[in-house]
Amino acid sequence: MTTAEQPTPRKKTGRRPGGADTRRTVLEAARAEFAARGYEKAGMRAIARAAGVDAALLHHYFGSKDRLFMAALEFPVEPKAVVELVLAGDRATVGVRLAEFLLGLWEQPGVLDRMLALLRAAATTEQVAQLMREFVQEELVRRAAAELGLDQPELRTELMLSQVIGLAMARYVIGVEPLASASREELLPLLAPTFQGYLGGA
Amino acid sequence: MTTAEQPTPRKKTGRRPGGADTRRTVLEAARAEFAARGYEKAGMRAIARAAGVDAALLHHYFGSKDRLFMAALEFPVEPKAVVELVLAGDRATVGVRLAEFLLGLWEQPGVLDRMLALLRAAATTEQVAQLMREFVQEELVRRAAAELGLDQPELRTELMLSQVIGLAMARYVIGVEPLASASREELLPLLAPTFQGYLGGA
DNA sequence: GTCTATATCGTGATAGAC
DNA sequence: GTCTATCACGATATAGAC
Secondary structure: OOOOOOOOOOOOOOOOOOOOOOHHHHHHHHHHHHHHHHHOOOHHHHHHHHHHHHHHHHHHOOHHHHHHHHHOOOOOOHHHHHHHHHHHHHHHHHOOOOOOHHHHHHHHOHHHHHHHHHHHHHHHHHHHHHHHHHHHHHHHHHHHHHHOOOOOOOHHHHHHHHHHHHHHHHHOOOOOOOOOOOOOOHHHHHHHHHHHHHHOOO | OOOOOOOOOOOOOOOOOOOOOOOHHHHHHHHHHHHOEEEEEEHHHHHHHHOOOOOHHHHHHHHHHHHHHHHOOOOOOOOOHHHHHHHHHOHHHHHHHHHHOOOHHHHOHHHHHHHHHHHHHHHOOOHHHHHHHHHHHHHHHHHHHHOOOOHHHHHHHHHHHHHHHHHHHHHHHHOOOOOOOHHHHHHHHHHHHHHHHHHHOO
16 A cells, blocks of 8 residues: 655655645545545544644644545546446447446546545445445436436446445455456456446346 | 344343353354444444343453454355355356355355455454455465366456455445345346356356 | 644453452 | 453544744
8 A cells, every 4th residue: 555645746854834735745645544544543643644744733624533534535536427438439338448447547546545445434434334325326326327228227337336346345455366466458358248247238 | 234133032131141152142242243333343342232241251251352253253154165066067057156156145144244244344454354365365266266267267256256245345335225125036137147257258 | 833732532451349 | 150340542632832
């Protein structure tokens, strides 16, 4: 698990100037910590240390651990756009398109951290699980089901999503080999037919 | 999440007789609590309350929370037998066979609780994740890969497993509808082709 | 804005009375 | 075997000095 990337090429040591992009740095450190250790084990002190600021400052900026968590999870992609992007075009190749999009998305900085933080938190905090449930329901399933021309569109969409969740768990949380180290090129031809089966039909 | 079932039809109230099947009752309560709330949030006090015994008794029996967790997770099925059962027979129908077995297994009392406890704990405790990783590797993947006559047998087995994990997460942890309430009969025809794709070939 | 010191609460574990 | 009382420790959150 990588520690927070430094966006500006400023040295980590030394006193940080007041009110600069400290906020962004804190959010990135929080994201990494929440992703790696889960919500309860994350620790405000550890986040502060990773960001190079004092622990009390976090409360000053965000008020509480809950609110910091929420702020760190701000979703980076527009669900509406994703659904349209994937479901538009030839329905016979929707599987590859989705697999390609997903594997590419996870390589984008910050995205995987957000997903893992959300998953780890949802696993142990019912409140977060409910949040995720509602998000999935409203933002993804409802939209996707409307465009799918198949029977049981919600069930199919959610099964597709369950494969996405399970892949993240097996690959990054459990870390089982050789899956964890498998390349995009190895995964794509095995993953695409599964997605195709759920969203394509037969 | 259901609370621990009472194996013997004894009343829950009133003083529990010394050294009877108290141990089993505690283990069931622990399993339910670990499954529902995860390892760290489980709470010895809560487990003791659910089992109708004193908290100090748990330490007396099991020594520590770790050891109680281990005892509660004792695996109820023989991996070797499962692999043989599923992979034997016509390879063209391995998907349905696995899906049927899995959905049936989860309806068996205690099995789902064990799986959820393990998943929730693995999500936040690296030590448990490592345990699960080794178990999956040694007991499942190695065996299954040896019997599969396909390319990348480990990867295929693990992708199959990732779908199993994801299904458990989506259905029971996130609890998204209509997947969470879907019946065996609804899931089977959608799930079987996925397993078939991973383990069957094409 | 930034940091030190502390309040308050939760936990697992333990000692010892009955 | 069973329970009461307590310890030691970690966490978030906060008050207040600079």
